Amino acid sequence: MTEGSTIAIDAMGGDEGPAVMLAGVALARARHRGLRFLLVGDEAVLRPELARHSGIAGTEIVHAPEVIDGSEKPSQAIRRAKRTSMGIAIDLVKRGRAGAAVSAGNTGALMAMAKLALRTLPGIDRPALAAPLPTLGANDVVVLDLGANTEVDASNLVQFAVMGAAYARILFDLDSPRVALLNIGSEDQKGTDEIKQAAASLRDAALPLTFTGFVEGDRLARGDHDVIVCDGFAGNIALKTAEGTARFVADLLRRAFSSSTRSRIGFLISRPATQLLRDHLDPNNHNGAVFLGLNGVVVKSHGGATAGGVATAIGNAARMAAGDLTRRIADDLLSFGPSVGPSVGRAPA
Known part of the structure; x- marks a missing residue:
């Protein structure tokens, strides 16, 4: 079900940062052998953490020089999106390099960045x-x-x-x-x-x-x-x-x-x-x-999740990517037509 999926990981997010995120990635790989990952974050920080987990050795690191703070306002975060681990992870989904992105970072910033980068599906007013x-x-x-x-x-x-x-x-x-x-x-x-x-x-x-x-x-x-x-x-x-x-x-x-x-x-x-x-x-x-409702799959892991919790979120993201969640929603909206309400048919927000 999750074979072949590539998941972009905001490896700098969460309360415990890269240590727990990469431990979660390693556990997810053990559970779903076909998964591939793009680890997004400061390469100097991620490289030694990656070396601790032989099961994901050789996983690609996508360097991101900045991190979104947990208390940062979405409006501020958006301005730095292209240089942050969160923003780059979402962009990898937009460019088709990853089937889904997972972050344990700032929820408001993640929603704002995802909506701006991926846009909403036709017929969806709000994710x-x-x-x-x-x-x-x-x-x-x-x-x-x-x-x-x-x-x-x-x-x-x-x-x-x-x-x-x-x-x-x-x-x-x-x-x-x-x-x-x-x-x-x-x-x-x-x-x-x-x-x-x-x-x-x-x-x-x-x-x-x-x-x-x-x-x-x-x-x-x-x-x-x-x-x-x-x-x-x-x-x-x-x-x-x-x-x-x-x-x-x-x-x-x-x-x-x-x-x-x-x-x-x-x-x-x-x-x-x-x-x-x-x-x-x-x-x-x-x-x-x-x-839900975006042109791409973005999953928010709880900031205080354990490695097991991160692995669960990754498995969920991989399942949504493999199941083509975005297409299913788009098809259902199309078949539902005007019954959804007067807002259906407007251009994506």
Whole structure:
């Protein structure tokens, strides 16, 4: 599935920089032997780090003299894009040298650079940030938008649904993903006018997706849906709440099992089950948010991801590149036509 893909890596991004990024690259190569990489960053820094990983020896380094700071404003970052590891990694996708780019750097700068360099697909007003979250079902659930667009209209929500469904078809190998709109209730009369209008369009959609209506926040992790669509304000809160809840559960279990000798014995007995829970909730096992709606694949890894988390993001990027995500979204938008909303047909932003 990922054989032959070339992935551009912003090797300077993330909280721990090149050490973790290259360790993640090495792990990704071990998981997907056919992957190739372009490591973008300061060659003097990357060369000795690369020497630590025999599995990726000989990987090409693309020199970038500058790095985007985590606190840098997108408007400032854009002006330096051509000299930064982040900007050059995106440019490699634009020029066709890489099928996807992965960065753990500044999210706002990454979105701004990617949108400026790659442009949006025809029929897409705004790119959306999508990521998988763990569920009780057979697969994760794709949630979008996770913060790129805090205010949206009905047309944007429909576009997000189309993009999210195309993403889920590749990620989960589904023919017709179940798509729902996040709302304050499951009844048809609940929600804003924008959500109701989007639901009306999606009910009549002739697309490879199954619209399941509205879903409330307490059902996000039940596994009843493959894609959940919302504006970036609600999506970002949902994401942070889910991450915080996972940490809360893990900390609560740790505290409970260390409270007494009997509890410690109980932990030893139940260790396989608690390890399974920990693995399922570990964000590193679900790492890699994709900017959907661009003429190219760009994946945002969490800044604090471990090497395993970076490898997960790289695998996700390779899967999207191999599955031709951009073409799938473009084809679905074309088949959907005017039903997406009045904004479809405008020139790319």
